[in-house]
Amino acid sequence: xxxxxxxxxxxxxxxxxxxxxxxxxxxxxxxxxxxxxxxxxxxxxxxxxxxxxxxxxxxxxxxxxxxxxxxxxxxxxxxx
Numbered sequence: 042x043x044x045x046x047x048x049x050x051x052x053x054x055x056x057x058x059x060x061x062x063x064x065x066x067x068x069x070x071x072x073x074x075x076x077x078x079x080x081x082x083x084x085x086x087x088x089x090x091x092x093x094x095x096x097x098x099x100x101x102x103x104x105x106x107x108x109x110x111x112x113x114x115x116x117x118x119x120x121x
Contacts, residue, residue: 045097060088062098072103 042053044062056062059075059082075082075090076099082090092098 042092042094044092045095047099057092058088059086059090059092059098062092063087063100066100068100068102074101074103075099076101 042056044051044053044056046062053062053065056065059077060070063070063073063075070084070087075087077090077092078097
């Protein structure tokens with residue numbers, strides 16, 4: 042199956058759902074957001090969200106947030 046994954050065309054064998062795609066990519070679903078053709082897929086629905094040849098898939102991984110406090114950050118200008 043041909044998918045446009047994060048802006049790049051890629052081929053995948055035996056991947057039929059968003060959940061299977063994450064397994065193939067070796068990405069843990071706990072810290073990820075998935076969009077198929079601009080539709081956000083709920084984490085609970087990853088295993089039932091079907092993929093089709095030519096779909097556009099965005100996989101966005103989450104990273105730990107940095108706490109912006111303490112002496113180093115007190116002199117930073119405010120964000121615009």
